[in-house]
Amino acid sequence: MKSEHIPKATIGRLAVYIQVLENLLRDGTDVISSEKLANACSVNSSQIRKDLAYFGEFGVRGVGYYVQELITSIKHSLGIDRVWNCALIGVGNLGTALLRHHDFERRGFVIKAAFDCDPDKIGKELEGMEIVCPTHLKNQAKERGIELGIITTPADRAQRAANHLVDAGIKGIVNYAPARINVPPHIPVEYVDFFDHLYSLAFQVTLGSFEE
Amino acid sequence: MKSEHIPKATIGRLAVYIQVLENLLRDGTDVISSEKLANACSVNSSQIRKDLAYFGEFGVRGVGYYVQELITSIKHSLGIDRVWNCALIGVGNLGTALLRHHDFERRGFVIKAAFDCDPDKIGKELEGMEIVCPTHLKNQAKERGIELGIITTPADRAQRAANHLVDAGIKGIVNYAPARINVPPHIPVEYVDFFDHLYSLAFQVTLGSFEE
DNA sequence: CTTGCCATGTGAATTTTTTAACATGGCTCT
DNA sequence: AGAGCCATGTTAAAAAATTCACATGGCAAG
Ligand SMILES: NC(=O)c1ccc[n+]([C@@H]2O[C@H](COP(=O)([O-])OP(=O)(O)OC[C@H]3O[C@@H](n4cnc5c(N)ncnc54)[C@H](O)[C@@H]3O)[C@@H](O)[C@H]2O)c1
Ligand SMILES: NC(=O)c1ccc[n+]([C@@H]2O[C@H](COP(=O)([O-])OP(=O)(O)OC[C@H]3O[C@@H](n4cnc5c(N)ncnc54)[C@H](O)[C@@H]3O)[C@@H](O)[C@H]2O)c1
Numbered sequence: 001m002k003s004e005h006i007p008k009a010t011i012g013r014l015a016v017y018i019q020v021l022e023n024l025l026r027d028g029t030d031v032i033s034s035e036k037l038a039n040a041c042s043v044n045s046s047q048i049r050k051d052l053a054y055f056g057e058f059g060v061r062g063v064g065y066y067v068q069e070l071i072t073s074i075k076h077s078l079g080i081d082r083v084w085n086c087a088l089i090g091v092g093n094l095g096t097a098l099l100r101h102h103d104f105e106r107r108g109f110v111i112k113a114a115f116d117c118d119p120d121k122i123g124k125e126l127e128g129m130e131i132v133c134p135t136h137l138k139n140q141a142k143e144r145g146i147e148l149g150i151i152t153t154p155a156d157r158a159q160r161a162a163n164h165l166v167d168a169g170i171k172g173i174v175n176y177a178p179a180r181i182n183v184p185p186h187i188p189v190e191y192v193d194f195f196d197h198l199y200s201l202a203f204q205v206t207l208g209s210f211e212e
Numbered sequence: 213m214k215s216e217h218i219p220k221a222t223i224g225r226l227a228v229y230i231q232v233l234e235n236l237l238r239d240g241t242d243v244i245s246s247e248k249l250a251n252a253c254s255v256n257s258s259q260i261r262k263d264l265a266y267f268g269e270f271g272v273r274g275v276g277y278y279v280q281e282l283i284t285s286i287k288h289s290l291g292i293d294r295v296w297n298c299a300l301i302g303v304g305n306l307g308t309a310l311l312r313h314h315d316f317e318r319r320g321f322v323i324k325a326a327f328d329c330d331p332d333k334i335g336k337e338l339e340g341m342e343i344v345c346p347t348h349l350k351n352q353a354k355e356r357g358i359e360l361g362i363i364t365t366p367a368d369r370a371q372r373a374a375n376h377l378v379d380a381g382i383k384g385i386v387n388y389a390p391a392r393i394n395v396p397p398h399i400p401v402e403y404v405d406f407f408d409h410l411y412s413l414a415f416q417v418t419l420g421s422f423e424e
Numbered sequence: 425c426t427t428g429c430c431a432t433g434t435g436a437a438t439t440t441t442t443t444a445a446c447a448t449g450g451c452t453c454t
Numbered sequence: 455a456g457a458g459c460c461a462t463g464t465t466a467a468a469a470a471a472t473t474c475a476c477a478t479g480g481c482a483a484g
Binding site for chain 4: 245246247257261262264265269270271272273274275276277
Binding site: 005007009010044045046047050060061062063 | 472474475478480482
């Protein structure tokens with residue numbers, strides 16, 4: 001098949017496939033059918049084949065998918081078979097947790113600079129990274145080849161942080177703060193909402209309690 | 213309209229509406245039209261009216277929605293107009309950030325107990341909460357009326373943590389570890405995947421770079 | 425080399441979700 | 455009290471996503 005418009009939900013599932021495939025690989029599985037993978041991901045097997053078909057043909061008919069090869073193919077399809085340099089803005093509880101979490105690095109998302117406007121934090125080091133004032137964002141972004149921005153400031157500072165990032169010529173933003181931000185239309189923004197999941201859970205549990 | 217099956221995407225959007233409405237309220241807006249709210253949330257206005265229609269009629273024709281009232285109505289619809297007691301398993305970087313993040317409490321998701329299997333951590337206090345061995349989960353869950361579990365252990369411990377939670381009679385789980393878990397079908401699980409968003413961003417940026 | 429097997433890849437059918445269109449009914453102004 | 459206004463709630467249409475069903479083609483065994 002190849003190209004055309006790709007559903008956002010497909011991207012989300014590809015992330016799940018990678019997660020499950022990597023765990024399979026660790027357990028020594030090297031070939032898997034769409035049926036079995038589907039089972040492990042709690043989706044329909046056609047769904048998997050359809051999702052993959054957007055990007056190419058990665059399986060072997062009558063056999064299945066070679067796990068390592070499939071991981072590589074999916075990563076290439078998503079554009080994550082390379083390093084993405086990131087800037088983190090807001091070194092508080094969450095920002096610190098992210099900085100300390102080396103899975104980001106391992107997956108190719110390297111935090112190359114950390115910014116905070118708190119004078120008590122500026123100049124301090126964290127995980128070998130100096131915390132810098134956001135006014136230096138533009139310089140540092142150029143200097144260090146930063147393409148993505150991660151916002152972990154309080155909600156009422158998110159727009160300001162976004163402005164800094166846009167001004168620095170960043171290409172995409174992940175926003176962990178619970179606020180919508182306005183940026184030029186060519187810059188994609190991903191919102192991470194921790195409450196979304198809790199709400200959904202509460203809703204399902206509440207609903208479930210009526211069915212009995 | 214009322215009831216029938218409600219799309220998962222609707223729940224996700226309701227979380228966004230709440231976020232935006234609360235920010236609007238803070239700015240002193242007390243009435244808003246679906247058109248304007250849609251704009252602030254980057255969705256279609258019919259979408260908002262449709263989403264709300266699943267749960268009831270919350271607006272006033274010819275006028276719009278009273279912001280405070282709508283927030284209350286949505287929260288009631290989702291079952292989050294009450295307190296949900298939660299247990300946290302895995303007090304590492306992320307678990308600590310969550311414990312220190314009082315927005316959870318403010319939104320009614322109160323972490324009532326924290327568990328970790330690291331002997332160095334057991335017995336220590338964090339945010340006024342004693343860190344306890346997961347073997348005590350069952351007792352504590354009963355004692356403290358805990359209904360939801362939050363998993364922030366490493367991926368290869370997620371299933372073990374889930375087993376503890378299920379055994380303790382928990383009603384729903386949010387899993388921050390990058391691994392699928394198996395639980396009885398009546399227990400909903402929400403997966404929070406930090407990489408999902410980064411992948412999506414990388415993909416959009418990569419794609420965008422071809423369009424020019 | 426040929427045959428049979430079996431999971432992929434894909435076009436068609438179905439289901440779900442989103443968008444558009446408009447009738448409805450509350451509010452305000454006269 | 456009545457008329458006009460206007461954004462909601464709802465029904466119908468359109469679009470999109472998921473699932474089904476099967477032809478296709480690689481592999482292994484004979
Ligand atoms: N901690 C969590 O577990 C958690 C969970 C979900 C969402 N969040 C959200 O993530 C964000 C951060 O949470 P947190 O707990 O780390 O808060 P925090 O208060 O610990 O950290 C915020 C940091 O941002 C810095 N900051 C403020 N304005 C800034 C600016 N304009 N530029 C640069 N830095 C700035 C502050 O100095 C502080 O260090 C919040 O929006 C919060 O709602 C956090
Ligand atoms: N830190 C982040 O920003 C971040 C981001 C995305 C995802 N995650 C995921 O969240 C999880 C936690 O990340 P982290 O950075 O906090 O890791 P971490 O290693 O700092 O913390 C893990 C904690 O879990 C405890 N633990 C291990 N096995 C346990 C068990 N069976 N029962 C109870 N506790 C147990 C450990 O003692 C440790 O304290 C990981 O799965 C990670 O991939 C973290």
